[in-house]
Amino acid sequence: MKKDKFKGYAKWGYIFCIPFFLAYAIFQLYPTVYTIIIGFTDLKGVTTTTFHFLKNPFENYSFILGNSMFRKAFGNTIKLWVCNFIPQISLALLLTAWFTDRRFKIRGQGFFKVIFYLPNIITAATVAILFSALFGFPMGPVNDILQNLGLIKEPYNFLIKKHASQYIVMFIQTWQWYGYTTVILISGVLGISTEIFEAAEVDGASGWQTFWLITIPNLKTILLFTLVTSLIGGLNMFDIPQLFVFGGGPDNATMTTNIFIYNQAFKGSYQYNKASAASMIMFVIIVVVSAILFYLLRDKDEAALERIKKEASKAKKQRDKEAAKASASAGE
Amino acid sequence: MKKKVLSVLLSTAMVASLLMGCGGGEAAAPAADDAAEDTADDAADDAADDAADEGDSDVVKPEDGEASAAPTNGGEGGTINLWTFTDEIPKMIDKYIEDHPDFPYTVNSTIIATTDGAYQPALDQALTAGGEDAPDMYAAEEAFIIKYSKGDMQDYAMPYKDLGIDVDAELAAADIAPYTVDVGSNTNGELDALGYQTTGGAFIYRRSIAKDVFGTDDPAEISKIIGGGSGNFDKFWEAAKTLKDAGYPIVSSDGDLWNVCKHDPGSKSWINEDGKLQIDDSKLAFMDYSKDLYDNGWSNKTQAWQDAWFADMSGASDANAFGFFGPAWLINYTIAANCGGEKAGEGTYGDWAVCDSPVGFFWGGTWIMANKNMDEAKKDAVKELIYWITLDTSEDGLQYKWANGTLNGEGGTKDSVASGTVMSKSDGSLDFLGGQNMFDYFVPANKYAKGDNMTQYDETINNAYTEQVTQYAAGEKSKEDAIAAFKEKVATDLGIEAAE
Amino acid sequence: MADTEKKIKVAPVAKKVNHNPALKVVIYIVCIILTLLSIMPFVIMLVNATRSTNEIQAHAVSLIPSKYFFNNLKILTSKSFDPKVGFMNSMIVSVGCTVLSIYFSTLTAYGLVIYDWKLKNAAFRFIMAVMMIPAQLTTIGFYQMVYKIHMTNHLSMLIIPAIANSSMVFFMRQYMVGALPYELVQAARIDGGKEFYIYNKIALPIMKPAIATQAIFSFVTSWNNLFTPMILLTDQKKYTLPIMVSLLRGDIYRTEFGSIYLGLSMTALPLIIVYLILSKYIIAGVALGSVKG
Structure with missing residues (x-):
């Protein structure tokens, strides 16, 4: 009975998803498939459109994997992402805990929420201009302040120092995105039933306990979203490092894999094939890492449901079998 | 069932779009011969028909070349498409049309800034896609002109002689600066592009500092002191020591000096005959120069276009730099704008003078070219505009107005132009330079610069090189490590291995 | 841990007790510092919009306004910067993108x-995979396609692809799993609701907090989008505001910084207004969230 009802509605699932796939097929499919294919060819050069498949189809891939600059870029990307994600998510969780704890009654939190998101509104280009002005050398506001405070004697050239420029990029990323993450997390908390919180309150749970035992577990799907999108965004980091300290920074210290790909494809030689191979390698890495995250943070309820369904069908089969056996034995 | 239909649909669309990609691309390349074009297009057509319900079938048609064969905009009242990256050329052309109301076309300008890196990709797409929106005239600047004149995109450029210009005679009559011709010629030696402004460089110095240290501010004397025109920097470094003893760095930034070294007329290009990377001695020497500037305090360690660099123009630094290397536009648009005053006595206004650079160079510049695939009917009009901008030496020509700052009425900014003929009858004296006629030094500077040692990879290679030079000069790494890192970067980004 | 549990048992009235006031002070101090950091660029931008290019070149950052606002405005409008046209185009693209991507996602x-x-699962995995493809390269294929089919200068080429916004689908799905109980849909069906009716009248309202957040992000992203419009829109009548600002920066040899900052401020202003309007829903989300029971 119930199964029939499900079947009747199944077509709506297809109908609701069709617009997405149609739009994708029209606008994105060709570029994507084209990109994947040229990774196995010798295509390079801005106007070249004829290409040949390579004898060793993975030649570009082995070049990229063996290339020390790609490895360095990959290391940078991981470093820049991890070191901006940790402070960013910590700050966002802290703010979420403060703002959604009804007993704190933080005044003006609407105002704060709105303000914290503001750095995300301005374009990366503007941010880059502002920060390179702030860290100007030998004269610039940051150098002036540090010198006036007596922290440094000589002006410090931040933008030619590897570590300094990495830290600045991490700072900018955190600064730009903690507000976004906070807003997402808060909207997630708002989706949690208030009754649960009220019940916790009645039970006398402290704010800290409520947060860890109620908010976080109920926020898991949204946390997974934040983690996965930030991972994707982080491993595809491009704008700020590209614009802030041109094309890779001092001695390639802020060169991310996406800048590497961009340089391959658009700087002088137009090595589309190698850029494509590098893109695909990054794609595989992101898929694998995301899959692990999904597995670790999978929706336990859903998984449990699946298990129950499976067990039920198993049990049913078992029963059928037994019934068959029984009838068989009865027949005997 | 649905699954199957969907997958068939998707794979058809995929195949169609792929064939469209390869075939279409080939067809768009102007040099592709007809046979290849036809087969490719047929294949694409068939595939597209198969996927007709995807709405792709009309995709292939427009690039068959029909659009350019049948004049869509020919004759009176048509449109010429101009692609450029600032409003400079569009404004010139507006002026031309205003003065020549009988000009039969309207000019539709597409301006895409180079700063965000979108100009080249957009222009490349527009040229390869063709059709009636394709550019008929387009502009390129120093950083990427080689790609369009003699590099990957040269097949899209129509040589000036095909426009109906008697190139040799006109070049001689206008006495065009030779480096602009070098840069604008294609691999067959035909002229594809010319500019209007010239950017041959000189040394621009502070008169008060010259008097203080050398006892004279006479350009001829200072030229001798810094070894102007000598082809090397020996005397320049002697002057640097003298200046330093008196408390002045000779330049503001080592980047100023790099602009000279990278175009050193005596140096070889970055790429040798075998297509390998070579580091010419004069470029290698820049590493030592940069280190010397850094360690000896001969520069203020600034960076071009940053606060501290401008401070050396207004005289606001703790120890003001003696001078800058630069072409005429640097004086008018940059130093004058940042000198901290508007008439003599204010800021550093009037305290500047121009003398020869020890080594010839040029910095910047815009070249104009025509699309080989443009509508036949537009050719004369495009020629008319290009001729007026680049070769017309009369007082009605653009260059005369540009040199004398009269394009938009008296009192405009004076600039150095490509035609020596025009410069010789123009007046380049500026109050900003204490009344000096800057053309006295920029005319020879334009002759002195050379542009035959550039490659389309220069911008990328130069950036990779100066990055490593900075690391070395600042003491972050050794010379060997810096050179090795540079070679690796070029090999990876450009696929060009180092020679040796 | 055990201690606290004991304490709770001993003193169940804790909820009425005010939280540590010192902590509250810390919270406010942190919030104020973050506020200053967040508005810093806007202050610098607005102040610089009133300063002359030479002042900015001498000191890029200042907190003291100057008197060149109208001068900058004059330069701005003389340089093919048409705020009206740019605003209209930016509005069309951003609103179009936002509405389409929100509804269809x-x-x-x-x-x-x-x-x-x-x-279902295959579809979801596919959407996730789409989201993970590095965009740097595929965009070039997209430009190539648009140029080949001669659809440059059509704003629709920037809007319609927004139907397939994989990361927004992902967010909406994650949010919906927690916020939209299946029983609600069942109940509506029993009441005789048609599927699209249920979606429009029941699901969409419940999704409001998520829609408000995503609408802001989508609007901001497409409003600030520079590279793709720059390549696909070559007709000045179709330019969006960021393209116009980019043109101001185009001539590096003589950049008018004052008017660039003014242009940037003018670009950011509508965004801030839209944001403030939508942020009302985020703040008011408490009530909306509790609809669900």
């Missing part, structure tokens, strides 16, 4: 969450 998410169909 929620629709797709609804299809993925509420219905049980054979390809």
Whole structure:
């Protein structure tokens, strides 16, 4: 009975998803498939459109994997992402805990929420201009302040120092995105039933306990979203490092894999094939890492449901079998 | 069932779009011969028909070349498409049309800034896609002109002689600066592009500092002191020591000096005959120069276009730099704008003078070219505009107005132009330079610069090189490590291995 | 841990006790510092919009306004910067993108969450995979395609692809799993609601907090989008505001910084207004969230 009802509605699932796939097929499919294919060819050069498949189809891939600059870029990307994600998510969780704890009654939190998101509104280009002005050398506001405070004697050239420029990029990323993450997390908390919180309150749970035992577990799907999108965004980091300290920074210290790909494809030689191979390698890495995250943070309820369904069908089969056996034995 | 239909649909669309990609691309390349074009297009057509319900079938048609064969905009009242990256050329052309109301076309300008890196990709797409929106005239600047004149995109450029210009005679009559011709010629030696402004460089110095240290501010004397025109920097470094003893760095930034070294007329290009990377001695020497500037305090360690660099123009630094290397536009648009005053006595206004650079160079510049695939009917009009901008030496020509700052009425900014003929009858004296006629030094500077040692990879290679030079000069790494890192970067980004 | 549990048992009235006031002070101090950091660039931008290019070149950052606002405005409008046209185009693209991506992403998410169909998991995995493809390269294929089919200068080429916004589908799905109980849909069906009616009248309202957040992000992203419009829109009548600002920066040899900052401020202003309007929903989300029971 119930199964029939499900079947009747199944077509709506297809109908609701069709617009997405149609739009994708029209606008994105060709570029994507084209990109994947040229990774196995010798295509390079801005106007070249004829290409040949390579004898060793993975030649570009082995070049990229063996290339020390790609490895360095990959290391940078991981470093820049991890070191901006940790402070960013910590700050966002802290703010979420403060703002959604009804007993704190933080005044003006609407105002704060709105303000914290503001750095995300301005374009990366503007941010880059502002920060390179702030860290100007030998004269610039940051150098002036540090010198006036007596922290440094000589002006410090931040933008030619590897570590300094990495830290600045991490700072900018955190600064730009903690507000976004906070807003997402808060909207997630708002989706949690208030009754649960009220019940916790009645039970006398402290704010800290409520947060860890109620908010976080109920926020898991949204946390997974934040983690996965930030991972994707982080491993595809491009704008700020590209614009802030041109094309890779001092001695390639802020060169991310996406800048590497961009340089391959658009700087002088137009090595589309190698850029494509590098893109695909990054794609595989992101898929694998995301899959692990999904597995670790999978929706336990859903998984449990699946298990129950499976067990039920198993049990049913078992029963059928037994019934068959029984009838068989009865027949005997 | 649905699954199957969907997958068939998707794979058809995929195949169609792929064939469209390869075939279409080939067809768009102007040099592709007809046979290849036809087969490719047929294949694409068939595939597209198969996927007709995807709405792709009309995709292939427009690039068959029909659009350019049948004049869509020919004759009176048509449109010429101009692609450029600032409003400079569009404004010139507006002026031309205003003065020549009988000009039969309207000019539709597409301006895409180079700063965000979108100009080249957009222009490349527009040229390869063709059709009636394709550019008929387009502009390129120093950083990427080689790609369009003699590099990957040269097949899209129509040589000036095909426009109906008697190139040799006109070049001689206008006495065009030779480096602009070098840069604008294609691999067959035909002229594809010319500019209007010239950017041959000189040394621009502070008169008060010259008097203080050398006892004279006479350009001829200072030229001798810094070894102007000598082809090397020996005397320049002697002057640097003298200046330093008196408390002045000779330049503001080592980047100023790099602009000279990278175009050193005596140096070889970055790429040798075998297509390998070579580091010419004069470029290698820049590493030592940069280190010397850094360690000896001969520069203020600034960076071009940053606060501290401008401070050396207004005289606001703790120890003001003696001078800058630069072409005429640097004086008018940059130093004058940042000198901290508007008439003599204010800021550093009037305290500047121009003398020869020890080594010839040029910095910047815009070249104009025509699309080989443009509508036949537009050719004369495009020629008319290009001729007026680049070769017309009369007082009605653009260059005369540009040199004398009269394009938009008296009192405009004076600039150095490509035609020596025009410069010789123009007046380049500026109050900003204490009344000096800057053309006295920029005319020879334009002759002195050379542009035959550039490659389309220069911008990328130069950036990779100066990055490593900075690391070395600042003491972050050794010379060997810096050179090795540079070679690796070029090999990876450009696929060009180092020679040796 | 054990201690606190004991304490709670001993003193269940804790909820009435005010939280540590020192902590509250810390919270306010942190919030104020973050506020200053967040508005810093806007202050610098607005102040610089009133300063002359030479002042900015001498000191890029200042907190003291100058008197060149109208001068900058004059330069701005003389340089093919047409705020009206730019504003209209930016509005069309951003509103179009936002509406399409919100509606269709929620629709797709609804299809993925509420219905049980054979390809459901495959579809979701595919959408996730799409989201993970590095965009740097595929965009070039897209430009090539648009130029080949001669659809440059059509704003629709920037708007319609927004129907397939994979990361928004992902967010909507994640949110819906927690916020839209299946029983609600069941109940509506029993009341005789048609599927699209249920989606429009029941699912969409419940999704409001998520829609408000995503609408802001989508609007901001497409409003600030520079590279793709710059390549696909070559007709000045179709330029968006960021393209116009980019043109101001185009001539590096003589950049008018004062007017650039003014242009940037003018670009950011509508964004801030839209944001403030939408942020009302985020703040008011408490009530909306509790609809669900």
